[in-house]
Amino acid sequence: MVTWPPRACSSTAQERLPPPRPGECRPCSFRRRGEPSPLSVCYTSHTLPDPSFESSVKPGEVESAAGIGRRARVRGSSDADSSQDSSYFEGGVSSVYLWDLDHGFAGVILIKKAGDGSKKIKGCWDSIHVVEVQEKSSGRTAHYKLTSTVMLWLQTNKSGSGTMNLGGSLTRQMEKDETVSDCSPHIANIGRLVEDMENKIRSTLNEIYFGKTKDIVNGLRSVDVIPDNPKFLQLQRELSQVLTQRQIHIQPDN
């Protein structure tokens, strides 16, 4: 049982808040207090980098790269001077947060896109991608686990079909082993995973939100007369019986 769409999209603190102003970062349960916003000038990991710390992944690199890579996919509202459209979302907002684990790192990618509301269709797409990266000891491969949740709600208001509200969510998981190299670092692997996952989820949502709703409406009522419905003759008889009982015209009001 789920409450109505706008309230249903409040499973993390992020979605309950209004869209951030340009340059703002979305606060959510994933970000620790006191951390600078990844969208601001300086990215740092949550502990100062130890110069002797060596791994196949440099923490700062991944964070900044992840943040920048995400911004390549979503045009943040701070990009007022960029004249180019972004790839998948026009005017969406995103945030990325990463943290270290024992044998790798994990992160969350949050994307929010609200419809412009100027047309007769209002909507909001929220996606939360949680990725866990386990690095193998060789450093050449890594195991990626991705859990993605997309929450989507739409509202239309047309003269023929009235007011229509569609709201819901979908969660999917996938796991993959990928090689990690200079030409295929974590950021590219994670980016590809998230891109594929979102594309799959998007087409599933498209099919279900509209296709399934059509099936349900047709299952409840038929525009064409249902043929050979056995009760027809009985009901016809009932009507003629009731009509022949009394034949009095309606008197006008006084």
Place this chain on the structure above:
Amino acid sequence: MSRSTLSRKEKEKVIRRLLIQAPPGEFVNAFDDLCLLIRDEKLMHHQGECAGHQHCQKYSVPLSIDGNAVLLSHHNVVGDYRFFDYQSKLSFKFDLLQNQLKDIQSHGIIRNETEYLRTVVLCALKLYVNDHYPKGNCNVLRKTVKSKEFLIACIEDHSYETADYWNGLWKSKWIFQVNPFLTQVTGRIFVQAHYFRCVNLHVEISKDLKESLEVVNQAQLALSFARLVEEQENKFQTSLLEELQELSNEALRRILRRDLPVTRTHIDWQRILSDLNLVMYPKLGYVIYSRSVLCNWII
């Protein structure tokens, strides 16, 4: 919400708010789930009764009394959680959780012209419902407001706990005043569905309508009314299906997320990474960059 326990009144409010939101056909599931959390039988029982009464009215729960369908709505409420029925001339309480009628009493009905018209309209409506609804039910009620007589036609078709993983309800209500020569008919069509295979989807559609109807005699009125309802509901359903088809072509792509970027290919991660190296200081482990640099290579 703090960890301290809620007062009884607060608990009642929360329970009732949650139960009222249960989609059609899922009231009992919601109630059972809440019972597991609350573990207070008396409290749940009372809230279940209040919320159940509202659920019945909201979703026109159909009952069968003496082989006739009775649709519950706020038009046949008679106080103290009771409903009444014209056909059987009974009033009763309906326990949604047990699916049982209780406290059945006789209920007097005034037999007048409007009562006769009601039965004629009901017969005509039944014919229409039989033609278009696979498992539909209908009911016609009568109401007097400031010495004006109104007829209220209710239609309902539902599908609960299907093998296809959805619960759905179509409900329509048509009201007109009993007037000679010409009357105004107002209608409201309401569709609600919950689909829960692989996805958790809630759909709610509603439309208000107004049409006028000529009145010659009772037989003509009943048949014209049924024909009007048929036309309007067909029109609505056709527009709705067209709208859904249009949305599947436009909405997700234009308004929210494209299926592919503007370049019509997947993102070139190599290009992003090669540009990234220009601003990276690998040995330091963190990066400082400025917004103008960022703007240059956003795809």
